[in-house]
Amino acid sequence: MFSKASNFVYGVDSAFLIITGISVFFLVVLTALMIYFVIKYNRKNGKPAQQIKDNMALEITWIAIPMIIVLYMFYIGWKGFIPMRVVPEDAIEITAEGSMWKFKFEYPGNKIADTLVVPIDRSILINLKSVDVLHGFSVPAFRIKEDMVPNKPNYSWFTAGELGDYDIYCTVYCGLNHSNMLGVIRVVTQQEYDKWLLTLHEKLKDSPQGMKILEKNGCIACHSLDGSKVVGPSFKGIYGSKRKVSTSGSEREITVDDAYITKSIVDPGADVVVGYPAGLMQPYKSLSESDLKLINEYLKGLK
Amino acid sequence: MANNTTHTIEYQSLSKTLLILLFLTFVTITIASVHLGAFTLAVALLIACVKSFIVLSNFMHLKYESLLLRILVGMVFVLFALIVAITFIDYAFR
């Protein structure tokens, strides 16, 4: 009856069915009573209204019974939830990082992937991180959802029970392209998983320092390195090129140099590249001096 | 009509209240320099509560007001305490 997509489906869906069942029961009975009364005691029937005195026993009953029902609902809801917070010891640990409008997954050994590939029937622990604002990590088919909060670790875990691809949605509103912040979980067999892991190269290790910082802060989600226009201007050949920017409303032309790049990162609203909306890029105040230097150096080399 | 019903408090009683409050202030400051560990905060808050109780009941005439008003004031403080306590259910068990 329940799908086996993940180990939580049973707990969540049974709670869902029970609560919905009780609710529908009340809805149907109460609606039926209303309609029945309206017909039976309609004024057109000509019977005068009877004044009925309050009945203490009846009232206590209908305080007590719903009380018991809701406590039961609470209990099954809680029971379905507890396992979501208790992670098995042997879980594979993967870090999911949200940044404006992109999920990124980091496998043990600093390996980075855009798709979350996991082996079937193994417990997977997902550490949730965010680099900018709040994001949500939601896999409806698995019945899991947790928020990604900057500077505060959070986690989610599951054991997938069926092969296939499943949608990941970002559920916490995070700005312009919130609705494009989608991802995929691919559940594969253990062999396929092992094979796939080998193809995953250690992106971070062999990339230059500056690139690592760009990766880490999610800049690449909006700025391409190959000249293509994503959300923001591409970084390709940026250094030394000329730009039309608008500074507090008035347009002017500048040449990209260290100071400009640094300013664009720390205070992107000051000079907005013409043709791009202001306010899209958030100020990155947490980057240190040396980080900024490294970024500058790296961008210089991007011809 | 319910006008000018406020109880008159004598000057002497007011100045006595002030003396008690000043004394309590003195106690808070001296205690703060003694190291009581975790109790320091508790003691400081306790004294602050006593002081505010005195201000409320004497300076603000609450002692002489209707029971209803006194209950309402109490409930506001209880509500605030509950809100803080419940927020701490999150922060203390993270």
Next chain:
Amino acid sequence: MSQHTAHIEEHRDDEASKLGMWLFIFTELLLFGGLFLVYSIFRMQYPVEFRECSLELSVTIGAINTVVLLFSSMTVAMSMTAIQKNDMKKALLYIGVTLFCAAIFLVNKYFEWSGKFHHGLYPGSELMKLLDRGHHLYFSLYFFMTGLHALHIIIGMTLLFVCFFKMKKQSIHSQDYVLLENSALYWHLVDLIWIFLFPLMYLIS
């Protein structure tokens, strides 16, 4: 229970005004309550930093201000007593003393704040940006809470000024003093908040 003899425009109900003032005080308490909640959570997370920062504040200035406020709380209550006893001279005198105390408080605060500003410590300053989390939060809270409190002092002073002039004009007198009473209540509220602010900001040992 009240009666309905008078026409609405002339309707006067001191009990209602006083209850209204109390309710307004409740909202003020919860307004500051939100800040105290924030304070308590950050203090729990950064106890050491908060202590270090509180050493930056002068307990002496804080203590003087506490005494000044307590004293002014008494004088405003005495002014109430005086007006109830139909002793207008004394009532005016006590209000004057209260206002004087309020001014001392603000002057003290001014020196305290400008000292901080002088060291480059104010919300949004370069120095603040360099501080680590706990210290930053402490000073943000310090400026926000004492600033909001000072704003309330100014509102309270305005109310008392109005009372002062109304008393001079005899429109507040021993038969009709609810405005003074309410302003006094407000003034006590300002005192009440300071009673908590002082140990929480200045006396962390």
Next chain:
Amino acid sequence: MSNVSANSEYVSYLDHHGKYKGIMSWIMATDHKRIALLYMYSIMTFFIIGVVLGIMMKLEMLTPGETIMKAKMYNSVFTLHGILMIFMVVIPGLSAVFGNFFLPIHIGAKDVSFPKLNRFSWWIFVVGSIMAVLSQVLKDGPPDTGWTFYAPYSTTTSSNVIMATAAAFVLGFSSILTGLNFIVTIHQLRAPGMKFFNMPLFPWALYATAWIQLLATPVIGITLLMLIAERAFHIGFFDPALGGDPLLFQHLFWIYSHPAVYVMMLPAMGVITEIIPTFCQRQIYGYKAVAVSSLAIAGVGFLVWGHHMYTSGMSDTARWFFSLLTFIVAVPSAIKVFNWITTMYKGSIDVKPPFLYALAFIFLFIIGGTTGLLLGSVATNVQVHDTAFVVAHFHYIIFGGMGFAFFAAIHYWLPKMYGRMYDFKMANIGLVINFIGFNLLYFPQFVIGIQGMPRRYFDYPAKFQPAQLVSSIGGFILVTGLIIMIYTLVKGARKGAPAPANPWRGSTLEWQIPSPPSVENFDEEPVIKENPYDYK
């Protein structure tokens, strides 16, 4: 029942100008009835703007991808829709309109305790509304944070967040003053002989509401001030980049905003509690239980805010604690429903438009409320949190509940307020269309919510399209019904047949005075019955 023509002193409040003439006689009015109408007209205006924005979203949702607007626009539209509907329509809605009009009459008073303060509340309501509108047109562009203003997005986005939050702050102040006024009025101005437990139940509901307005609103006030300071001075309470804690913002926000949903709901329940006895000609069943349950909802409602944060990374202890309390707060609502339905038992039921709206209310409220239970249970919340399911839940409860209660109230009291009657047949047609359109509009949202469709999504996977289509069609049906309803009401209020003083044979005090009431409501001191719902 007083006879209108025999009483030579009678001047309807609609004709009495006071000191000023023309429009000034309205803007400067201190009469609670005139202020109520002022609120009604301004709220109606914002409501219509809000509905238009809602329909724009439905048009956008017709197809995946861009249909009529860009993502940036969509984000501002749902933000404005939320701010407008919550802070400017439903929170002041019933209490400022019908509360202002009928609270003093229900307790036998001539006005509220502080008429000038009442006028002042409306003024700052207008100021706050103007600020909200300004936030849309000022230089930095309309805010795009959602009505929840979650940090750190709200502290970093470059849009006009400061103006929008300042507007919410001012509107909150207006709400506080209304609450304050009502509490004092109920304590001080009850007619001689009227004890708390022989007050009608609408004032009871308003009393509980007023306490929430008074005690919860300051918390959002200070929170919004902190947010403004955060943006202006980088004080760092909420922005993690500066060491702040975004979850703290959520706590503070919901400490207000959960109780605020009962500010919307309690007066609505109060209205229904008035209507049902009148049309059944039966005293309300379990008067005390209904009265006390309002206070219980208000009280416990203060302590359940965390159910909006189950997946935010809150501690597990807090999750079960909030879930438990959430379920407990549902019980008093259930009690009210049971009492309403029992009141119909062996009554003499007159099926007129106000009563039909009340029945529709009960049906929609049960759906909205019980889906609230699904949200309150932690396991199921994880599945549907921040999806279209939540959107469906609160539309069912806010405007299936509060909205239909508002309509019920306006159909019930319009004859009293304007002294004229509307066309029953047209009203019934409007009702049926509204009801069908409403369910078509929001029921599909439950379904796609369960399947995972997140909320605040400009774009969506194609598999959700059929449901979105049904939902959009429902939206248009609803708007048709709405237009019919408003037309009927406006026509009734302006040109309808004169209404008698007591068209529905109601027993509460407003039906014992002429329609429309005179300036001072009561010519002679009203007689207080032991039981306000005495139909013998």
